[in-house]
Amino acid sequence: MDIPLIVETFHLKNSHINAYVPDAVFIKNRYMEQQEANNNTLFPYWSAVWPASIALCNFIIQHQSSFQEKKVLEIAAGLGLPSLVAAQYATSVCSTDYADEALEVIQQSAALNQLKNLTCRNINWHHIPADLNGDIVLLSDVNYNPSDFEAVLQLIWYFLERDTCIFLATPQRLMAKMFIEQVLPFCIRRSDEAITYRGTTTMITTMLLQKS
Numbered sequence: 001m002d003i004p005l006i007v008e009t010f011h012l013k014n015s016h017i018n019a020y021v022p023d024a025v026f027i028k029n030r031y032m033e034q035q036e037a038n039n040n041t042l043f044p045y046w047s048a049v050w051p052a053s054i055a056l057c058n059f060i061i062q063h064q065s066s067f068q069e070k071k072v073l074e075i076a077a078g079l080g081l082p083s084l085v086a087a088q089y090a091t092s093v094c095s096t097d098y099a100d101e102a103l104e105v106i107q108q109s110a111a112l113n114q115l116k117n118l119t120c121r122n123i124n125w126h127h128i129p130a131d132l133n134g135d136i137v138l139l140s141d142v143n144y145n146p147s148d149f150e151a152v153l154q155l156i157w158y159f160l161e162r163d164t165c166i167f168l169a170t171p172q173r174l175m176a177k178m179f180i181e182q183v184l185p186f187c188i189r190r191s192d193e194a195i196t197y198r199g200t201t202t203m204i205t206t207m208l209l210q211k212s
Helices: 026-039 049-063 080-087 100-112 146-160 174-186
Strands: 005-012 015-022 070-076 090-095 118-122 136-140 166-169 189-198 200-209
Touching: 005 049, 005 100, 005 200, 015 026, 015 080, 015 100, 026 049, 049 080, 049 136, 049 166, 049 189, 049 200, 070 080, 080 100, 080 136, 090 100, 100 118, 136 146, 146 166, 166 174, 174 189, 174 200
Parallel strands: 070 090, 070 136, 090 118, 136 166
Antiparallel strands: 005 015, 166 200, 189 200
C-alpha cells in the first residue's frame, strides 16, 4: 500500500489505544487527482476516523463484560477503531469493509497493538454472505446517506432475527430521525455523548439493540 500512515493515540474512557491513520493531506491530494480523471470518484470515507467510532469505543469499554467469550463482527469498519477496542475483550473479532486499503490499515493497527484475535474480510454490506455471523455486530455511522437507510435497516433486521446483539453509534443528524425511530423499539441501552475530535464537537447516540 502506497498510502503514508501516521500512528495516532485515541484517548477513550479510562483508556487509550494507538492506531494507524492515513495521512489526510495525501488522501485529499490523491482524491482530487482521481476526481479530475473521473468526476464519479467517491471520497474514501474509510480513510478517516469519525466521531461515532470513538463514541462506540467508549460504549464498548463501558459494556466490556458483554464482550467476554463473544465473537464480534464489525461491518463497514473503515479504520476499525471499535474492532481494535473490542478485540481486547472478545474471543475473536472480524473487521469487514469493502475497501482493501482499509483492511490493510486495520491489520497493521492490530499488529501494532499485538491483537492476534482480530481478522479482516472484504465484505460489501449490501450483500452479506450467508456464512458471516457473530454474537455481536458493531455498526458505526452507517446511516449517513438517506438513500441507503432501507438497506441499513434490512441489515439490522437480518442480524436481530438471528438473535445477534447490535452496538450502533450514530451522529444526531436531523435527516436520520426516521431511521432512529425505527430502531428505537429494539434499544435496551442508550448513551448520548459529545465527542470532540480534531477541534469539532459532535453529539453521538450509541445504542445496544436486541430482539425481545
